[in-house]
Amino acid sequence: MSPQEKAGSGPAKAEICRAFSETADAYIIYGNMTDPDLYYASRFLASDSFTYILLASGHEILLVSEMEKNRALKESCVRDVRTTGEYDLRKKAAACRDASFGYAGVIEELLQKENVRKAAFPYNAPAFLYEGIRTGKAGIGVTLAKSPFLKARSIKSEEESACIEESMRGTEAAMEAAIDMIRKAGVRDGFLISPGTDRPLTGAEVLTEIDRVLTEHNDLGDETIVSCAEDSADPHGKTYGPLRAGQPIVIDIFPMNKRSRYFSDMTRTVLKGKASPELTKLYEAVRKAQEAGIAAARPGVTCADVHNRVCDVLEEAGYDTIRSGATVGFIHTTGHGVGLEIHEQPGVYDNDHVLVPGNVITIEPGLYYPGLGGIRIEDTVIITENGCRNYNKAEKVFEV
Missing domain, CATH: 3.90.230.10 (Creatinase/methionine aminopeptidase superfamily)
Structure with missing residues (x-):
C-alpha cells in the first residue's frame, strides 16, 4: 500500500471514525498543502484551500475547485471528489457579499444533503467556517474536536x-x-x-x-x-x-x-x-x-x-x-x-x-x-x- 492510499481504508480509518463519531456525524478539515492532517487524509496537495469531510460511516468527500477536480481524481486517495461549482459557490458568495461565508454555505448544503446533524472541526478551523455552519439556516450543530488522525499518524x-x-x-x-x-x-x-x-x-x-x-x-x-x-x-x-x-x-x-x-x-x-x-x-x-x-x-x-x-x-x-x-x-x-x-x-x-x-x-x-x-x-x-x-x-x- 502506497502512502497515497494509506489513510483511505482499513483499521486505521475505522479507529479515526470512532474517535469523533460519539459527538458528531462528520469531521471536517479545511486548509491547503501545509495542513498535515489534510494531506494524511486525502493525499492531495494544492496551494489553494480545499475541504476534506469524513462521515461517521467512513465515507470520505473531497471538495475542490473546478480547476482541481481532474487532478484530485488522479492523485487523491479519496474517490468521492466534488466541486464548489456543484453547490453554486459564486451564487452563494454574491448573495451574502462575502466569498468566505459563501463557501461556508457550500459546506452547509453539502452536509445537509449528507444528513449531517452535527459537525466536528479541528481546533485550528477558520472562524468563518465554524460560525457559518453554526449560524446557518440548516441548523447543523458544531463542535471543536482534537484531531482524530494524530494516533494513526504516529x-x-x-x-x-x-x-x-x-x-x-x-x-x-x-x-x-x-x-x-x-x-x-x-x-x-x-x-x-x-x-x-x-x-x-x-x-x-x-x-x-x-x-x-x-x-x-x-x-x-x-x-x-x-x-x-x-x-x-x-x-x-x-x-x-x-x-x-x-x-x-x-x-x-x-x-x-x-x-x-x-x-x-x-x-x-x-x-x-x-x-x-x-x-x-x-x-x-x-x-x-x-x-x-x-x-x-x-x-x-x-x-x-x-x-x-x-x-x-x-x-x-x-x-x-x-x-x-x-x-x-x-x-x-x-x-x-x-x-x-x-x-x-x-x-x-x-x-x-x-x-x-x-x-x-x-x-x-x-x-x-x-x-x-x-x-x-x-x-x-x-x-x-x-x-x-x-x-x-x-x-x-x-x-x-
Missing part, C-alpha cells in the same frame, strides 16, 4: 518509514558537508577561516551550504540551527557571524522532503581544535545519555521510561536535568515524534504513552550552561518489534 507504515529514510539521506549529506567545512577551516586569532579564503567562516555560510545540499536531495530546510560558543547555551540559539575555534558548534538539521512531505531530524555538535576538559566531559555525558536513551527505546516501554533513563545518566554524571526543575543543564524533553510534522506525537518526556512498533521518535539529550556553551546529539529512530532502528548512520565526533 504509527508509520513501511512506506512512510521509507519516506523518512529518504529525507534523512539528504539531511545526513548536508550534515557531512557542514562538518567538512568546519574541519577544513583554518584558524586565526581564535576564529575559523573559510576554506580557500582569508575571511572568517560564518554560521551564515555554513547554513548556505546546508541549504545547497538539501536542495540537491529534494529536501527543504527551514530554521536550521548553526550555533556556536555562547549562542549554543540556548537550545535554539543561532550564530550567523564568525564561528570560533575551541568552542562547541551545534548543527541541527530538520528538513521536509518536498516529494513525500515527510521530515527527518538530526543534530551533531563539533568543535574545531582541542576541546577543554570541561567541554569534553560535557560531550561524553551527552553521548552516553543518548546511547542509553536509544537502548531504552523499544515496544512496551513508556516515553517516560526513555526520558528518565536519559536523565539518570546525566544526573549520575553530575549534571542538572529538567526532571528536578533545573533551568540549566538538560532543560528540554528527550525527543519528539517525526513524520508529516517535525514535532508530532509521541512526545518523549514524562508521560505514559507506551511505545509501539511504527512510532518514529528522536532521542536528543543536550546540556546547556551559559558561559560554557551547549552540547546536543540527536538521532531519529523507529520502534521495531524487538527494539528500535536508527535512521542515522553519520558518525559522532566532537573534535574535528
Whole structure:
C-alpha cells in the first residue's frame, strides 16, 4: 500500500471514525498543502484551500475547485471528489457579499444533503467556517474536536518509514558537508577561516551550504540551527557571524522532503581544535545519555521510561536535568515524534504513552550552561518489534 492510499481504508480509518463519531456525524478539515492532517487524509496537495469531510460511516468527500477536480481524481486517495461549482459557490458568495461565508454555505448544503446533524472541526478551523455552519439556516450543530488522525499518524507504515529514510539521506549529506567545512577551516586569532579564503567562516555560510545540499536531495530546510560558543547555551540559539575555534558548534538539521512531505531530524555538535576538559566531559555525558536513551527505546516501554533513563545518566554524571526543575543543564524533553510534522506525537518526556512498533521518535539529550556553551546529539529512530532502528548512520565526533 502506497502512502497515497494509506489513510483511505482499513483499521486505521475505522479507529479515526470512532474517535469523533460519539459527538458528531462528520469531521471536517479545511486548509491547503501545509495542513498535515489534510494531506494524511486525502493525499492531495494544492496551494489553494480545499475541504476534506469524513462521515461517521467512513465515507470520505473531497471538495475542490473546478480547476482541481481532474487532478484530485488522479492523485487523491479519496474517490468521492466534488466541486464548489456543484453547490453554486459564486451564487452563494454574491448573495451574502462575502466569498468566505459563501463557501461556508457550500459546506452547509453539502452536509445537509449528507444528513449531517452535527459537525466536528479541528481546533485550528477558520472562524468563518465554524460560525457559518453554526449560524446557518440548516441548523447543523458544531463542535471543536482534537484531531482524530494524530494516533494513526504516529504509527508509520513501511512506506512512510521509507519516506523518512529518504529525507534523512539528504539531511545526513548536508550534515557531512557542514562538518567538512568546519574541519577544513583554518584558524586565526581564535576564529575559523573559510576554506580557500582569508575571511572568517560564518554560521551564515555554513547554513548556505546546508541549504545547497538539501536542495540537491529534494529536501527543504527551514530554521536550521548553526550555533556556536555562547549562542549554543540556548537550545535554539543561532550564530550567523564568525564561528570560533575551541568552542562547541551545534548543527541541527530538520528538513521536509518536498516529494513525500515527510521530515527527518538530526543534530551533531563539533568543535574545531582541542576541546577543554570541561567541554569534553560535557560531550561524553551527552553521548552516553543518548546511547542509553536509544537502548531504552523499544515496544512496551513508556516515553517516560526513555526520558528518565536519559536523565539518570546525566544526573549520575553530575549534571542538572529538567526532571528536578533545573533551568540549566538538560532543560528540554528527550525527543519528539517525526513524520508529516517535525514535532508530532509521541512526545518523549514524562508521560505514559507506551511505545509501539511504527512510532518514529528522536532521542536528543543536550546540556546547556551559559558561559560554557551547549552540547546536543540527536538521532531519529523507529520502534521495531524487538527494539528500535536508527535512521542515522553519520558518525559522532566532537573534535574535528
